[in-house]
Amino acid sequence: MQNRSSVSIEEFVTLIEKSFTNNGERYLNAAIENLRKGKLENIEYISASLQYIPEDWIEKNIDKLINTFKALPETTVDPFIALLGRMIPSPHLRSEGQNIIKTIIVPRVVKSCSHETLMKIAAAIDLELINGSAISRIADVSWKSSVEDGVLINSKIKGDLWSKIEEHQFSNENEKHQALLCCFKYGNVEFDKVLNYIKKIGGVRENGINGLDLNERIQYYEKINQTHQLLQQLILSFKLGLAPISNQLLHILLQHCALINQLPPVTISLLFTTIIVLMDNIKGILMTRISLLLPLLLEFIKQNKLNERYHSIIIQAKSIIQTLSLESKPFLNKQDSEIMAELQQLLI
Helix, strand or coil, X not given: CCCHHHCCHHHHHHHHHHCHHHHHHHHHHHHHHHHHCCCCCHHHHHHHHHHHCCHHHHHHHHHHHHHHHHCCCCCCCHHHHHHHHHHCCCCCCHHHHHHHHHHHHHHHHHHCCCHHHHHXXXXXXXXXXXXCHHHHHHHHHHCCCCHHHHHHHHCCCCCCHHHHHHHCCCCCHHHHHHHHHHHHHHCCCCHHHHHHHHHHHCCXXXXXXXXXXXXXXXXXXXXXXXXXXXXXXXXXXHHHHHHHXXXXXXXXXXXXHCCHHHCCHHHHHXXXXXXXXHHHHCCCCCHHHHHHHHHHHHHHHHHHCCCXXXXXXXXXXHHHHHHHHHHCXXXXXXXXXXXXXHHHHHCC
């Protein structure tokens, strides 16, 4: 008989699907036997073909498959997940499939959870092959793989994802911040919770950076950076839905703008990006505060126009001013108009 390794995975799967009673079953048995002998490359062949094997063959040979897979290294989960796709939908095998989740899959994922395995777990959850307490147990350890994987798996559990992340004990605040940013991708985020968190981490000191040592300044800047990363995601996620809290958003922005000459370039760039995202997604939102914003922009540009470190940031400022000049005419008083004209002249 021809060896399994002489065909590709695609050819192997086609044999199982189209010619099981002829060559397909022989190839499958050969792959299982080779796997029992320690030839681990057969895992992928068997896993890929399981969905095409006739149900009566699966039921008849389920013990052989399970015992073969059990003998594999303890980090191996893929063939069990593939097997669940045949067991959970089957009235005859569902109970045993649930036992495999509890006694084999969950303990193996807990011992060693990789990104690849968690992606397959996530797909199995979406297909309702894994549910209940098994998801919670896997979610608890999913953070070991990465922040992103932890957020993804935890998003599969009912409940408020943002609160789960806030309550989780991360190794550092940066990991927590990255998880909260990921939350916008996977969770139904409530903007009042985001705003409360932003107020907590991005509060503005009355004296700015005065009285802070170097390390305290760095931490202060980092909190402002994180505030604007979250604000940008908040704006992009809710857009016009943010109208009820627009005044609070503008208050935070203007507080940071008032510090503009105390902030490092990277923080100013994030601040300007937030303003641009805000203007792009919620038209006219800045018009009610334009008398406060224009003098701050003018002072910043006067001080930094010729500084090469601020070249890309000045380009951002120019974009903001061009947009404001087009939208703000009905809202400008005489002093605002004079400042706007001076800004446009400076940026020619």
